[in-house]
Amino acid sequence: MxxxxxxxxxxxxxxxxxxxxxxxxxxxxxxxxxxxxxxxxxxxxxxxxxxxPGLVDTHIHGFRNYDIMDIDFEGLNGISEGLLSCGVTSFLPTTLTSSTEILNNVIKMIGTHYTQVRGAKIKGIFLEGPFFTEKHRGAQNAKYFSDPSIELLKVWQKLSNDSIKKIAIAPERNGAAEFIEYAVGEKIAVALAHSEATYKKAKQAVENGASIFVHTFNGMSPLHHREPGMAGAAMNLKDVFAEIICDGHHVHPAAANILMNARGRDQTVMVTDCMMAGGMPEGNYQLGEFPVEVKAGAARIEGGSLAGSILQLKDAVKNVVDWGIATPEEAIYMASMAPAKSIGLDGECGKxxxxxxxxxxxxxxxxxxxxxxxxxxxxxxxxxxxxx
Known part of the structure; x- marks a missing residue:
């Protein structure tokens, strides 16, 4: 009926x-x-x-005091149900750099149970790490960093029941080119992040099949007029998507506008990078192995570096309209269809x-x-x- x-x-x-x-x-x-x-x-x-359309968050670590890295289905379901209050109907639970044993267990837990969540739908897994470099590590644990491993990815994809949809790497790591080509051949979107790569190195990665820049401007080599770096690549290369966190802490509204104008609002993906303190009061929390203090709307580890966000995707939509850098139609697209397209799922969600x-x-x-x-x-x- x-x-x-x-x-x-x-x-x-x-x-x-x-x-x-x-x-x-x-x-x-x-x-x-x-x-x-x-x-x-x-x-x-x-x-x-x-x-x-229901919003699609392709980069989120936790919500309402639950963290993906807790390896707990009830927590995963709690995130799923909580995200409905954010306007999110589809998402990619996102891991952090950690030991191989912990990542194995997290990936297996999600791969076994992702169809059983009762709220926002899990459309796959985003592996943020561990194939990064140290200078722009952010809240990623550098002691677990390594070169990309096709063999590890094969293990993880098997543990996930073939549900890995996106993986982030630093393109300057040894073996990156071969890894990117293999992952893309397995229909896994390769993203670039936590990297000091030159513009040339980022361009080579894109030519090999990488297609997403993770939380643009954050965790990457900055734009300089003689070395455009990762940030310049995110704005200038063709046929890629650029994530951005529009909470007013990670990126100045003017910089967000510059990215959207350069990249195009059809290829700009609004994400939250939200951690467990999303939807919770200010105070002390965890992001993976790191203690985090949430204060004045931002989450920071010791030393002051941002540690994800407490942003809700519905608020990112409202923010960019209030800042005068997007129309409502553009803002909704950047939080629904653009993220779905970035991971090849525009045939089932986002519109x-x-x-x-x-x-x-x-x-x-x-x-x-x-x-x-x-x-x-x-x-x-x-x-x-x-x-x-």
Whole structure:
């Protein structure tokens, strides 16, 4: 049986329409029409509101006091359910650099249980490390850094039940070219991060198949007019995606605007890099093995380096519009379709289109999240303050 969503504005694939009626049938999107459906049809009334695709977070370490590295399914499910309050309906649980034994166990836990989570859908795993270099290590533990290993990746992909969708490396490490070519051949998106690579080295990695720059400007060699570095590569190379954390702490709004103008808003991916303190009060937390203090909206390890964020993806959307550097349509795209495209999953999530799972969010005209629907069912509503 079909039911219909009525709202003022719909952010559909490639266009904004409304007011109108969006059909939901068997948990999937049907047709959109400006005409009222037949008499007697069930209509869910969101008059005065906007309907957008469920957001897709392709880089997130934790939420609501749970960390992916805890190797605990209940924690993984807690993150999944909590993300509905952020407007996120699909995500990649993201690991940190750690020992091979711990990474084996984390990857096996996610690979065994990822289809069992009850909230936002896990679309695969993002391995952030351990193939990095030290200068821009951030909150990654340098004692576990190593050169890329195809054999390790084979082990991890087997443990994950073939669910690894993205892996980050420093392109200057020995064996990077062969590793990138192998991973891309296995349909794993290769991202570049925590690196002091030159522009030339980053360009070579992209020519070998790397396609994503991780949290651009952070954890990478900066732009200089005589050596553009990783940051310059993220802005200038063709046919790549650039992640960015729009919390106002990681990147100045003007720098975010420069990236979006250079890269294009269709190839800019808003991520949170959120750690376990997301959705929690200020105080002391952990990011992997590092103690973290959350204060004044930022998470930092001892010494002051940023340690992920406490950003919620719905707030990144609102921030870039409030900063005047993106339209609502562009902001929503950068947090839904662009991330899905960056990992090759635009065929199953990130947009409102016929036949796709009816994962969508309801916003007011100020871009505040009102509700999150998963498979056509309302699972979070602001007035009810939680997951239903």
């Amino acid at each position: 079909s039911k219909y969503i009525f709202a003022d504005t719909f952010f559909l694939e490639g266009e904004v329409e409304g007011p109108g009626f969006l059909e939901l049938k068997d948990g999937k999107f049907g047709d959109f029409s400006k005409n009222r459906p037949e008499v007697g049809a069930e209509i869910i009334d969101y008059a005065g509101h906007w309907i957008a 409102i289109a016929e036949g796709y799972a009816a994962d969508f969010i309801v916003l007011n005209p100020d871009l505040d999240l009102i509700a999150t629907h998963l498979n056509g069912v309302c699972r979070y509503h602001l007035r009810k303050e939680g997951v239903q």
